[in-house]
Amino acid sequence: MSDTKPLEQQLALLRERFTERTLSQLNALLERIDTWQPPRSPHPLVDALGQLLHRLAGSSGTFGLSELGRQAAALEQTLKARLADGEPDEAKATALLDQARHDLTTLMGLLQPPQSVSIPSSRPLAGTGAGSELLVIGQQLGALASALRHYGFELNEVTDAATLQRPDWHPHLVVLTDDEQLQAVTDWNRQQAARAACQAPPVLCAGAGTDFASRYQLAELGVDGLFTLPADVPELVARIERLRQERLETGRARVLLLDDDEELAERYRLVLTGAGMKVRVLNRPEALMTVLTEFRPDILLMDIHMPPWSGTTLARMVRFEPQWLSLPIVYLSSEQDRDRQLSALAQGADEFITKPISDERLIRTVGILCHRARQLSQLLSSDGLTGLLNHPHIKQALTHEHARVRRHGHATMVAMLDLDHFKQVNDNHGHTTGDLVIRTLAHLLKRRLRNTDSLGRYGGEEFVAVLPGCEPGQARTLFEQLCRDFAALDFRGPQQAFHVTVSVGLARLNDFTSAEQGLNAADEALYEQKRRGRNGVTDYAELCLPESNE
Ligand SMILES: Nc1nc2c(ncn2[C@@H]2O[C@H](COP(=O)(O)OP(=O)(O)OP(=O)(O)O)[C@@H](O)[C@H]2O)c(=O)[nH]1
Numbered sequence: 001m002s003d004t005k006p007l008e009q010q011l012a013l014l015r016e017r018f019t020e021r022t023l024s025q026l027n028a029l030l031e032r033i034d035t036w037q038p039p040r041s042p043h044p045l046v047d048a049l050g051q052l053l054h055r056l057a058g059s060s061g062t063f064g065l066s067e068l069g070r071q072a073a074a075l076e077q078t079l080k081a082r083l084a085d086g087e088p089d090e091a092k093a094t095a096l097l098d099q100a101r102h103d104l105t106t107l108m109g110l111l112q113p114p115q116s117v118s119i120p121s122s123r124p125l126a127g128t129g130a131g132s133e134l135l136v137i138g139q140q141l142g143a144l145a146s147a148l149r150h151y152g153f154e155l156n157e158v159t160d161a162a163t164l165q166r167p168d169w170h171p172h173l174v175v176l177t178d179d180e181q182l183q184a185v186t187d188w189n190r191q192q193a194a195r196a197a198c199q200a201p202p203v204l205c206a207g208a209g210t211d212f213a214s215r216y217q218l219a220e221l222g223v224d225g226l227f228t229l230p231a232d233v234p235e236l237v238a239r240i241e242r243l244r245q246e247r248l249e250t251g252r253a254r255v256l257l258l259d260d261d262e263e264l265a266e267r268y269r270l271v272l273t274g275a276g277m278k279v280r281v282l283n284r285p286e287a288l289m290t291v292l293t294e295f296r297p298d299i300l301l302m303d304i305h306m307p308p309w310s311g312t313t314l315a316r317m318v319r320f321e322p323q324w325l326s327l328p329i330v331y332l333s334s335e336q337d338r339d340r341q342l343s344a345l346a347q348g349a350d351e352f353i354t355k356p357i358s359d360e361r362l363i364r365t366v367g368i369l370c371h372r373a374r375q376l377s378q379l380l381s382s383d384g385l386t387g388l389l390n391h392p393h394i395k396q397a398l399t400h401e402h403a404r405v406r407r408h409g410h411a412t413m414v415a416m417l418d419l420d421h422f423k424q425v426n427d428n429h430g431h432t433t434g435d436l437v438i439r440t441l442a443h444l445l446k447r448r449l450r451n452t453d454s455l456g457r458y459g460g461e462e463f464v465a466v467l468p469g470c471e472p473g474q475a476r477t478l479f480e481q482l483c484r485d486f487a488a489l490d491f492r493g494p495q496q497a498f499h500v501t502v503s504v505g506l507a508r509l510n511d512f513t514s515a516e517q518g519l520n521a522a523d524e525a526l527y528e529q530k531r532r533g534r535n536g537v538t539d540y541a542e543l544c545l546p547e548s549n550e
Contacts, residue, residue, distance in 0.1 A: 010270055011267065011270060014063070018059070018263045019111055022056065023111055026052070026104050026107060026108050029045075029048060029049065029052060029104060030101060030104050032048070033045060033097050033100060033101050033104075038090045039090070042088065042097060043087070045097065046079075046083070046088075049100050049104075051305075053073075054072075054076055054305055056069060056107065057072040057334040058261075058264075058332075058334030058355035059263070059264040059356065061356025061357075062264060062267055062268075062356045062357070063267070068107060068110040068111060069356055071107060073334065075107075079096075082096060133155065133174070133244075134172060134173060134175075134176060134240070135155065135175045135176070135201075136148070136155055136156070136157045136158075137157075137159075137161055137175065137176070137177040137181055138159065138177050138180070138181055138206065139160075140178055140207060141206060142157070142159075144230075144233070144236075145157045147233045148236075150488070151233075151237050152444065152448060152485075153240070153447070160181070161177075161181040161184035164184075164188050172201045173201060174202055174203075175189055175201055175202070175203045176204050177203060177204075178206045178207050179205055179207055179218070182205055182221055182223065183221060185203065186203055186221050200222075202243055204223070204226070204236075204239070204240075205225070205226055206227055206229050206231065207228065207229045210228070224243075234439050234440045234443060238387070238439065238443060241443060242387075253277040253298050253299075253366070253370035254279075254280075254295065254296065254297045254298045254299075255272055255277050255278070255297055255366060255370065256282070256291060256299070258281075258282045258283075258285055258302040258306075259281075259283065259301075259302070259303040259306070259332065260284065260306040260307075260309075265281045266281065268281075268301070268332075269281050271359045271363065272362065275363040277367075277370070285306070285314055288314065288318070289321070292318070292324060292327075298328070298369075298370040298373045298374055299330055299369050300318070300328070301330050301332050301353070302314065302329060302330070302331055302349075303332050303333060304331050305333065311331055311349075312349070315347050316347050316348045318348070327373075328351065328372075328373045329348065330350060330352070330353055330366075330369060331344060331349050331351070331353065332357075334354065335352075335354070336354065341354075383457040385435060385439060385442075386438060386439055386442035386443075387442070388455050388456050388463070390457065391457070391458055393456060394456020394457070394458060395456075397466055398414065398464065398515045398518070398519060401454065401466045401468055401509065402509055402514065405468075409510065410468060411469065411470060411472075411510060412466065412468045412508070412509040413466075413470045413472060413474075413475040413506055413507070414506070414519060414521075414522045415464070415467065415479060416458070416462065416463070416505045416523050416525075417441070417462065417464075417503070417505075417526070418461060418462045418463075418502065418530070419437065419438070419501075419502050420501045420503055422434065422460075422461040425498070428498070429491075429495070429498065430493065430494060433494070436491070437491060437500050438461055440486075440491075441486060441502060442455075444482065444485065445465065445482070448478060448482055449465060450467075453468070453470075454466040464522075472506065476537055476539060480537050482504075483502055483503075483537065486501065486502050487500075487502075487535060501534055502535070503526055503536065503537075504526065504529065504538070505522045505523060505524065505526025505529055505537075505539075506522060506525055506540065507519075507521035508541065521540040522540060524543065525538040525539060525540040525542075525543060
């Protein structure tokens with residue numbers, strides 16, 4: 001809340017700057033028209049008029065001057081129509097500029113101080129703050145709650161929805177409940193979210209009927225997902241992870257905005273930043289390629305008309321680089337003509353946002369596009385079975401991290417993990433059960449590592465983790481605990497229950513001149529751990545100790 005005031009003030013200041021600049025541009029143009037005389041060419045004046053009308057058509061509405069924007073758009077169309085049948089002769093140019101003098105004076109009259117426009121405040125997301133992540137409500141869900149605790153989830157557990165009427169509610173990531181309590185739980189969830197001014201956390205319901213009528217009824221109650229009891233815990237954990245990921249991503253959208261209209265770009269920046277997005281603004285395109293590489297946006301929002309540059313040519317230029325082939329490029333333009341929009345899109349962009357756009361629509365549109373872009377890039381970089389980074393992408397992350405370590409020198413560990421006697425798991429319990437073991441280790445790892453760590457499936461039952469800002473001792477403690485917790489998990493095969501263990505090799509990335517060497521060292525440490533009896537952690541540094549120390 002305390003942020004709203006400065007934001008409102010900044011927006012008001014921008015509106016003032018916009019009004020002042022527009023007023024002085026209108027005055028300057030009127031003065032040039034007044035002093036124009038044949039036989040001087042009218043073209044520079046007509047061009048300047050077209051450009052000013054275009055700018056006002058696209059930006060005035062955003063600053064609360066909708067009527068000015070509408071009239072400027074209509075005048076721009078009329079001007080285009082009048083110029084459509086060739087260059088004006090002297091008589092036509094005089095008439096055209098006479099008309100322009102009149103039109104510009106009308107526009108000036110519409111430059112009233114705008115009424116205050118309030119910016120939609122971004123609603124905090126449930127489950128991204130401190131506190132437990134899961135709320136489990138229901139008498140039949142005790143076993144499920146303890147299984148979820150094994151995966152490292154923090155949870156609140158209550159048996160009866162009636163006990164929820166306490167004031168200490170805080171937004172959870174997900175609410176799990178059974179169908180008996182459902183109505184009470186969904187009502188309570190919505191009320192509390194409204195009171196805390198945050199989005200209601202999703203509700204997953206257990207033990208519900210699977211026929212069409214019961215499913216429809218549950219959807220009516222606002223349920224976000226179903227699962228049957230006894231629950232397939234790894235499956236449910238994967239679902240919760242997906243929900244968490246979606247929520248985190250909304251707040252992490254990265255937007256690069258290229259617009260030569262400084263006030264408008266600044267306004268968009270404030271609006272999108274206010275909604276939790278990271279925004280970088282460029283008013284000129286010369287640094288575009290450098291900023292793309294440095295900032296790595298999820299989308300590029302770009303004005304089309306930025307004399308002397310054209311957004312469509314810039315879009316084509318960006319696509320020269322294979323790494324930006326899949327970057328969504330979105331034009332922000334006041335162009336209303338659908339045919340012209342489509343031919344602009346054919347030059348290499350993906351979407352068209354027509355200016356003026358309301359703050360709410362801007363936030364929603366950009367949010368949706370970023371989300372879609374992230375889903376796509378995640379699909380390209382992730383391993384199908386576990387959702388972790390796939391082989392090429394975890395290697396890329398490792399190389400990237402090694403380069404950062406070289407620059408900044410922060411302690412960074414690389415870990416290689418391999419499931420023990422995994423061939424026997426497949427042989428004894430089947431490949432499907434084997435897959436479930438692999439997914440379970442992946443989920444446990446995801447739970448234990450930080451958001452800034454990188455985690456990938458390196459091969460069949462092999463994983464690699466890169467942990468920036470982590471000392472060897474911390475990594476050892478983390479993975480030793482992981483080995484213990486994983487070994488304690490009960491797996492159920494078609495015939496019998498069983499346990500699986502995992503071995504881990506560690507190496508300090510700072511000690512190696514290349515990422516490859518660091519990974520090889522972690523691999524050597526892993527195989528030493530296999531020789532030592534598996535189920536535990538070996539650090540490569542131990543292998544380098546002088547003989548006399550052993
Ligand atoms: N279920 C399943 N099994 C896989 C997958 N990828 C690899 N495997 C199996 O993983 C097993 C790996 O076996 P080995 O490399 O001999 O090693 P291990 O049995 O784990 O023995 P140690 O590593 O020495 O403890 C092989 O049987 C592979 O078929 C997969 O995606 N799913």
